[in-house]
Amino acid sequence: MTVLNFSLTPEATARVYELLVCLAKFGESVAIEAKSDKLTITALNLSRTAYASFSLDARSFFISYDFHGSPGVKGGDRFTCQLLNKALQSVFKGRANDSRGRESTVERCDVHVQDQPDKTECRLIVKMLCRHGMTKTYRLTYEPTEVMHALFDRNAATQGWKISARVLREYVEYFGPKTEQLDLLAEEGKAIFTSFTEKIQDGKEVLKQPLETAVSIHTEDFEDFHMQESMHIVISVKDFKAIVTHAETLRGSISAHFSFPTRPLQFSYQNSGVHCEFTLMTTGDYRGASSTLNPNFISTRASSRQQSIAPPVAAPSRRTSEMPPPARPFGNKPLSSQSQRAPLKPRSNQAATEESDPDPESLFMPGGDGDQTWDPPNYEQEEEEEMLGWDASNEDPSASFHPTFRDSGTVPRAQKDRQPPTYGSQEGLEPTQRLSQLHGMFD
Template sequence: MTVLSFSLTPEATGRLTITALNLSKTAYAAFALDARTFFIDYDFSASSGAKSGDRFTCQLLNKALQSVFKGRSNEGRGRESAVERCDVSIQDQPDKTECRLIVKMLCKHGMTKFYRLTYESVEVMHALFDRTAANQGWRISSRVLREYIEFFGPKTEQLDLLAQEGKAVFTSFTEKVATGTEALKQPLETAISLHTGEFEDFHMQQDMHIVISVKDFKAIVTHAETLRAPISCHFSLPTRPLQFSYHNLGMHSEFTLMTTGDMRAASTTPNPQFVSNRGSSRQPSVIPAQATGRSASEMPPPPRPGISKPLLSQSQRTSAKAQVRQPSMTESDPDPESLFMPDGDEDPRWEPLNYEQDEGEEMLGWDANNEHPSQQTFRDSGTAARPPRRAEPSQEGLEPTQRLSQMHGMFD
């Protein structure tokens, strides 16, 4: 993530939001710092001539900001240069030639350090994540996860999330397959199988594989643990975005990550089963095993606290479930416009990606207006009305490469 974006909003609902997007646009991080809780003093007045209204937004290099703040936490402990207070101000007066973000660090013995960073005044893009569509997820103490992420080998690349028989399984793996003496250089493959009772909330489709990057996951868990906040994870299906969120001490953190993973298990199951401890939070040690296998339409998940958006109605939710079954039907009915002969169900995975048809239904929406960055929601409005359009999620444009799980299909 090379560029950091800032947005400041007025004091009443004031917050400083710092966001970053990686180069491949598959991961997005947002930290909203609350004006009253996080800052000692927060003063913002929108410049009158600003085109963006009552907000200030800008962009600066991550490296530049990092070099100012990195490693400062260690200086707090009685060292000569201990920072006692840090003031950040923005200089964007029209009469000054240069725009600067000024960081002033007041240290012991009256020493003051100034850092003047150049910023670029731009409209900020925010990734939007529709939590109402992400009807699966879990919440767990970050301390518990922190303990286990240590076990993932340092060189592993991917992390597979799976729910199976009352357990949540986290598997770190690397796709490179080496042979001979090279095989010994393969990193450790680690599987951690946690009982769903360890989770404050758990609801995930049985046997569905969701794959994200181990590095991202480790970084998120490590940071959440420093805030001592429980981590929430929301997702819908593989190849759709997933969101981690946690908040404490006036800092709201959200990470929206694109996932890969195996759709087949999820799509071919005629009646998707869920591993869930929802609605049974009072008896977590007994119920999860029984709850396994109940479909969500029998046992609708209760509205989760912390979500201010309206949940889908019961009927909508049922249809959202129904669309999970769709792919098996549509895969036998390929695009009539296609130049390729239909050839069983092996074929669709070799299709070139159809970008146009996916238009308007990408989960990662971009919004340059950003009136209320934290409240706006990109809604898959077509979910209920046009379920078939979301029926081929495995062919969406955001997938960078072919999945390993599909590789064996070539000759079988």
């Protein structure tokens, strides 16, 4: 035979009603699990995508707490049962101080379990001891059940944040009442909460609530923030509102622990002997957040911030390997010939474009040297420019592995036309006839 007896103060009685209202958002029934050190009340939705748990500490939450399990029975160190949430709410409703300042008439609440073999039905008996010697007794029928708990590994949840529940409650009021999904995103030093819906009306491709509400909270408003940038995690708006609303009643801070989309997310907070945990399944995508080997994190932690800003080590070696070394020149062919100069021109133009880095959102073209790109081509000026080439000389072997600025030795075209032609070149043929022997058509 199991013995479970505990007593509550008027404030603790009001806490029980508040947590029952929160659990009603997750399921119609609640499960109670009693142990020697705590009393746990849980709820699991029908789709098994959201789990809520409230653990009441035996020493700090109750006036008195007495539990004795059934010895010699499997699982006798705990007691589990299941009840309808509406039945419990009707018992604890209105036992707290109302908004008008009137005090509650309840002085103490006593609860004990009737689990005796000689009784036909199992009962959960609740007695409200009120003023002037009046006592209200409620007998609720329960059924034995096996409580299911959601497992969550805090070590695997490397990302998360922590913020005051009062601050977060102010932003939750902006979300629409008919929205379904909530998108969590970290971008540009802010946490963005976006509520939206995907429902259509009567098979038509028309959304019931096409409006999206986005709320941005700066990371400085969080007590702790560490989340990968451009990563979307989607949860239910209904569950999030229920969690934040109850967390605000405890006047504490709410923490979120998660790893990646499609992995569980857990909200937790505690105060006044109540430890609350909510485990939710998530959806979402990365949208390029995990495409890099070293993803950026928006974090208030100094170590993580320095790690995200540090450039990758392999970047300089990869840039050098993009340009293959030129072929070794043969004979008297100069290094600055047109065949070797062609692949280097696009390379220099691309480097100049990367250094300018214009504003993509600007309506105007950048000024300065960028205006020359719209001028007509001037081939004479291009011939006089210095070209970026490879130093293939054998004078300095170490210089052949690094790109250097090399003088091509070109001369302007006007001076080149005034120079007398050289007939001693080996590349052409010597003349076979004198100019005096040439005769025109009218000679």
